[in-house]
Amino acid sequence: QVQLVESGGGLVQAGGSLRLSCAASGRSFSNYGMGWFRQAPGKEREFVAAINRRLSTLYAISVKGRFTISRDNAKNTVYLQMSSLKPDDTAIYYCAADYFGGSNGITSSYEWWGQGTRVTVSS
Numbered sequence: 001q002v003q004l005v006e007s008g009g010g011l012v013q014a015g016g017s018l019r020l021s022c023a024a025s026g027r028s029f030s031n032y033g034m035g036w037f038r039q040a041p042g043k044e045r046e047f048v049a050a051i052n053r054r055l056s057t058l059y060a061i062s063v064k065g066r067f068t069i070s071r072d073n074a075k076n077t078v079y080l081q082m083s084s085l086k087p088d089d090t091a092i093y094y095c096a097a098d099y100f101g102g103s104n105g106i107t108s109s110y111e112w113w114g115q116g117t118r119v120t121v122s123s
Contacts, residue, residue: 002026002097002112009093009117012085016121020080022095022114030073033098035110036080038091038119047105048093049080058103062088085121092116 008020022034035050049069050058057069068081078095096110 002029002032004095004097004112004114006093006095006114006117009119011120011122014086014121014123016085017081017083018085018119020082020093020095020117020119022078022080024076024078024097026076029076031101033100033102033104033109034069034071034078035096035098035103035105036069036078036093037096037107038089038093039116040088040091043091045094045107047107050098050103050105051078052098052103053101056103058105060105082119085119087121087123090119090121092118 003025006022033052036048037045039045047060051069066084071078094116095114097112098109099111
């Protein structure tokens with residue numbers, strides 16, 4: 001069992017930046033693929049970014065060039081650096097772990113999920 005705890009959400013003006021963190025429990029973090037997803041009010045959860053155990057990354061088109069996913073295996077932590085934020089980025093952001101180490105945008109590929117951190121971007 002892996003526990004994931006997100007932090008770093010908050011209120012920011014459009015054009016601003018935030019860095020989200022997701023701390024994972026367990027000793028096998030470096031083997032997991034990690035992803036970030038988000039869910040806006042009234043909408044389905046959607047893929048944002050992912051990083052696999054080989055450090056290859058994947059981004060949703062809507063965030064590519066503005067968001068950067070990274071991981072620090074020594075700290076069991078994955079990050080999401082968000083820049084040039086838009087009101088459309090407002091959502092609860094969730095991190096997730098893929099036991100098989102991959103990186104993709106399919107929610108069913110991820111076995112463990114955090115509770116989420118809220119990001120609000122004002123116009």
